[in-house]
Amino acid sequence: MAIKRKIDPFFWIAVFSTVTVVVFILFPLIEMVFQPSVQDLKDAIYDPDVLGSIGLSIYTSGMAALISFLIGTPFAYLLARKDFLGKKLVESIIDLPIMIPHPVVGIAILGIAGKNHWLGQLMQQVGIQIMGTVTGIVTVLTFVGLPFYVNTVKAGFEAIPVRLENISRSLGASLSETFVRVTFRLAWRSMLVGIIMCSARAISEFGAVVIVAYHPMIAPVMIYERFTAYGIKYSQPVAVWLIVVSLLLFLLLRICSLPKENQK
């Protein structure tokens, strides 16, 4: 039997706060999941519009994560490894999309993609349409998701001792060979976590998307539409399915990113 010791009041404050936070987050979500009847859920999932919007949500978020992976990885590597003039500024710029109100993001992107802007005209000439297209959705989702990918992966790169790369170089490997054979092999978990963070952020985006592309309809826009048109009862089943599908996906990725027992 453990010896009892006097417990500081702060401990109880911490316990109370923990319980409050957990309940505050979980209670509304759990309640929402259990409020729709099984029949409602069934109807929703057999509705091709619902299925299509959830599919589109996952597809566009996945694309945003893929683009973030492709351009965010070398960028994060540079931030993690090199000191340069204006680095602090660049680091602040990458955080901007987190701070800007979501509709403002949508408006800003429309502002340069429209007919009145040279970039918009140029894009039109090569056949890229932002307004009301999947391309437009992917663009805004990348905009809002990129900081989460870059910051996560940057921290991952920083956790790899630079000496390992130095050794690799001194043994004859070039910078790119070193990246492939050492850095990437040690950082892929944080890249996976970055992809989860980025697509989680993207899948939850509403404000920016609704401005750029009301149609084709991603799941959050559909939930909003059903809420305003028919009320809470009609929007809940879609919300539940969106939550269930994204939770499953993230859980799967998360499991892949866990270190194996012997590598801890």
Add this chain to the structure above:
Amino acid sequence: MINIKDLFIKFPGFTLQDINLSIKDGEFFMLLGPTGAGKTLILEAIAGIVPITSGRIFVKGREITRLPPEQRGTSIVYQDYALFPHLSVLKNITYGLRYHKNDPKASKKRVTRLMEQLGLQPLAQRSIHNLSGGEKQRIALARALAVNPSVLLLDEPLSALDPNFREDIRDLLKKLHQEVETTFLMVTHDFAEAMFLGERMAVLNTGKIDQIGPVHEVFHKPATPFVAKFMGIKNVFHASFRNTKARVHNLELHLQSPPGENQRYVAIRPEDIIISRNGTSGNDINSFQGKVMGVTDRGPYYEVSAGTGNVIFRVMLSKNDFFKLELQKGKDIHISIRSSAIHVF
């Protein structure tokens, strides 16, 4: 041959300057200095890992100042081993081979031989986790030498090891150096390591080289008070000279020969000062009456502070001698110093 000419590196808060070194082919050269003196920086400048402000570096007559690390033919071993955690022991060792494939058969033979010499054969397929520090450092050495570098850069390779492994690896380093043609350049802050392994050494003092020379010469004839203290000479005094006499405060020391010009210090190793109770050491000219000012137990020996006039000598005494002399604080003693034990610089 490694030639470093006027190497100058400037960082915010630290400057490495006037580094001129010439290291012979196949030499075991030591870079000695306290933490923060810039030793590792010199190694990393040779390896091409840190940018240099100015200066030139040559290896075997080829200028490498502007080459990327992978084209320099220099391997580096760090004190924390820096093994690739995602690779097995064998894959760590053979990591660099694909970039040096002039003769795959010779490479393979070389790796086999290195693994034998370092006793790594039984570990080949193991993961590098859960190995001892000694094993890890042997792997790091094998990995560095597998690519047959012109220069092996060793950054305090013994510092992180337990004392029993430290001696093993130290002996291994000496043996390896005799068996391979590579030039070894090792950084350490331990002069005993430097004495055991090195042929010549350079002593670094906050970004500058204080002295370069054969290890024994630096050990016995330090050129600056800093080097003297670093070599464990605890008695370094400012002195004025006249003929063969040196004056330290009010104490007159007889020297073996007249000092050269511009010499300002005398240094006496703590083990070269003799303490007796009744001055029986006889005909010594440098013999003074004194008192024990303090005693410190240093584990294997005692360090006695012996005062005469206003000079205090630090003297190393074996435990045996210490008890025979029945020394304690305040006792009267005789202090004597052979003229030949007084180093002037």
